[in-house]
Amino acid sequence: xxxxxxxxxxxxSGQCVLLxxxxxxxxxxxxxxxxxxxxxxxxxxxxxxxxxxxxxxAAIRLEES
Amino acid sequence: xASSPNVPAFTLTRPQDAPLDPPPLxxxxxxxxxxxxxxxxxxxxxxxxxxxxxxxxAVLGSPAFSTDPTHPGAPNFKEDEQPAPxxxxxxxxxxxHAAMRRTLTREFMIKRIDTLRPAIARLTDELLTDLTxxxxxADFVEHFALPLPSLVICELLGxxxxxxxxxxxxxxxxxxxxxxGEEAARAFANLGEYLLRLVxxxxxxxxxxxxxxxxxxxxxxxxxxxxxxxxxxxxxxxxHETTANMIALxxxxxxxxxxxxxxxxGGPDQVAxxxxxLLRYLSIVHGGLRRxxxxxxxxxxxxxxxxxxxxxxxxxxxxxxxxxxxxxDLDLERANVRQHLAFGYGIHQCLxxxxxxxxxxxxxxxxxxxxxxxxIAVPMEEIAFKQATAVYGVRELPVTW
Ligand code: HEM
Ligand code: SF4
Numbered sequence: 001x002x003x004x005x006x007x008x009x010x011x012x013s014g015q016c017v018l019l020x021x022x023x024x025x026x027x028x029x030x031x032x033x034x035x036x037x038x039x040x041x042x043x044x045x046x047x048x049x050x051x052x053x054x055x056x057x058a059a060i061r062l063e064e065s
Numbered sequence: 066x067a068s069s070p071n072v073p074a075f076t077l078t079r080p081q082d083a084p085l086d087p088p089p090l091x092x093x094x095x096x097x098x099x100x101x102x103x104x105x106x107x108x109x110x111x112x113x114x115x116x117x118x119x120x121x122x123a124v125l126g127s128p129a130f131s132t133d134p135t136h137p138g139a140p141n142f143k144e145d146e147q148p149a150p151x152x153x154x155x156x157x158x159x160x161x162h163a164a165m166r167r168t169l170t171r172e173f174m175i176k177r178i179d180t181l182r183p184a185i186a187r188l189t190d191e192l193l194t195d196l197t198x199x200x201x202x203a204d205f206v207e208h209f210a211l212p213l214p215s216l217v218i219c220e221l222l223g224x225x226x227x228x229x230x231x232x233x234x235x236x237x238x239x240x241x242x243x244x245x246g247e248e249a250a251r252a253f254a255n256l257g258e259y260l261l262r263l264v265x266x267x268x269x270x271x272x273x274x275x276x277x278x279x280x281x282x283x284x285x286x287x288x289x290x291x292x293x294x295x296x297x298x299x300x301x302x303x304x305h306e307t308t309a310n311m312i313a314l315x316x317x318x319x320x321x322x323x324x325x326x327x328x329x330x331g332g333p334d335q336v337a338x339x340x341x342x343l344l345r346y347l348s349i350v351h352g353g354l355r356r357x358x359x360x361x362x363x364x365x366x367x368x369x370x371x372x373x374x375x376x377x378x379x380x381x382x383x384x385x386x387x388x389x390x391x392x393x394d395l396d397l398e399r400a401n402v403r404q405h406l407a408f409g410y411g412i413h414q415c416l417x418x419x420x421x422x423x424x425x426x427x428x429x430x431x432x433x434x435x436x437x438x439x440x441i442a443v444p445m446e447e448i449a450f451k452q453a454t455a456v457y458g459v460r461e462l463p464v465t466w
Binding site for chain 2: 011012013014015017018019026028029030031032050053054056057058
């Protein structure tokens with residue numbers, strides 16, 4: 001699975017950080033999303049998929065391989 | 066138009082025998098006419114009502130809709146709605162909305178809110194200790210559900226707690242749908258004036274709080290003093306009654322489902338899921354989210370034209386059986402619950418959601434741990450629900466323990 005984030009779209013809801021804290025973080029100065037792992041291990045795929053679905057700004061894109 | 070039988074009047078009134086369920090009319094519309102017109106202001110405006118989960122999410126996520134209440138067709142609660150300052154950024158579209166929201170996003174980061182958890186736990190403990198010293202019955206709203214979020218937001222902003230009766234009064238006027246637009250504007254201005262003085266005080270004597278950091282952003286030229294005051298006033302208003310109503314209604318809901326109380330006493334993941342289901346089930350922002358189309362757009366097969374208003378009643382969309390199985394059941398382990406719309410969706414999704422979650426995740430388990438014999442002291446029919454407010458809740462909740 002390949003993950004991309006579109007930072008300018010992010011509204012800092014924090015939902016991805018709650019669901020997959022090993023994959024997503026927020027940057028200190030304004031809470032915008034930071035991608036920690038663009039190729040997360042299989043056991044995190046469900047949480048990453050859920051993050052992409054709940055993201056209110058549609059700022060998380062996934063490519064499933 | 067009001068007399069047309071095909072255009073029902075917009076209503077907030079819940080069924081008397083099921084005060085936590087949405088109005089039956091909307092449940093019927095969601096099945097039969099999921100995108101249909103309703104009448105506001107005695108028929109002088111007939112915006113669209115979008116009741117299915119999928120359609121509601123499509124509207125909230127679409128750039129074809131504006132939250133600006135000054136559009137001629139905007140489906141405002143009040144016909145004489147007054148324009149708000151830009152610090153009240155929910156009423157603005159990007160780029161103003163994004164610029165104003167971004168002055169506060171770091172304050173509501175998950176990491177930042179996590180550092181507030183010990184303070185929330187301490188305030189919860191103190192309030193419950195004081196409550197148990199009273200001889201019951203006592204009002205759970207007055208002694209717990211309202212003071213907790215008030216104290217937390219005052220702590221966050223750096224507002225002295227002695228000022229809280231003043232804030233509660235202004236906040237009450239802002240959510241009271243019977244207040245005129247002029248009264249609401251005055252309440253907002255009162256808060257703004259007080260906070261303008263606070264911004265100036267914090268500049269002279271800085272603290273570790275949001276108002277101090279907003280004052281610093283003024284000095285950096287990002288915003289004005291007036292913006293800093295308006296942003297703070299908006300947070301006070303948005304973060305105060307909402308959480309209070311969620312605490313009170315969640316407590317009623319759990320008392321009505323005693324078999325589910327063990328979930329709220331479980332581990333952190335169980336508590337987190339339980340809180341999401343309570344958010345979905347109660348969806349307290351029952352006045353509906355309000356939008357105006359700025360482009361022609363098709364929603365649920367219906368063309369909505371630029372200039373037309375749309376109301377999105379999230380409490381109805383969150384009970385859509387097409388998306389949530391047995392939606393009228395409280396299921397604290399519901400699998401897809403995180404896709405609820407109780408905090409909205411799209412660029413305006415609740416900024417305070419990490420704080421609201423932290424408060425609910427700390428307060429609700431502690432209430433049931435500390436007060437295992439908690440009971441409502443009046444029959445359900447006698448509970449005073451707030452029917453005519455944009456945010457659903459109870460005026461008071463007499464309890465024994
Ligand atoms: C359980 C409690 C809460 C609920 C159910 C709730 C619900 C909502 C909803 C539905 C919206 C979106 C409105 C729209 O799209 O038109 C919203 C926006 C907002 N909420 Fe909350 N809220 C809660 C608590 C809080 C708290 C604690 C704060 C802050 C301390 C807060 C601050 C805000 C702000 C600033 C916005 C505007 C966001 C924007 O326009 O970008 N809320 N809230
Ligand atoms: S869920 Fe989306 S909007 Fe929220 S922080 Fe993550 S990327 Fe940003």
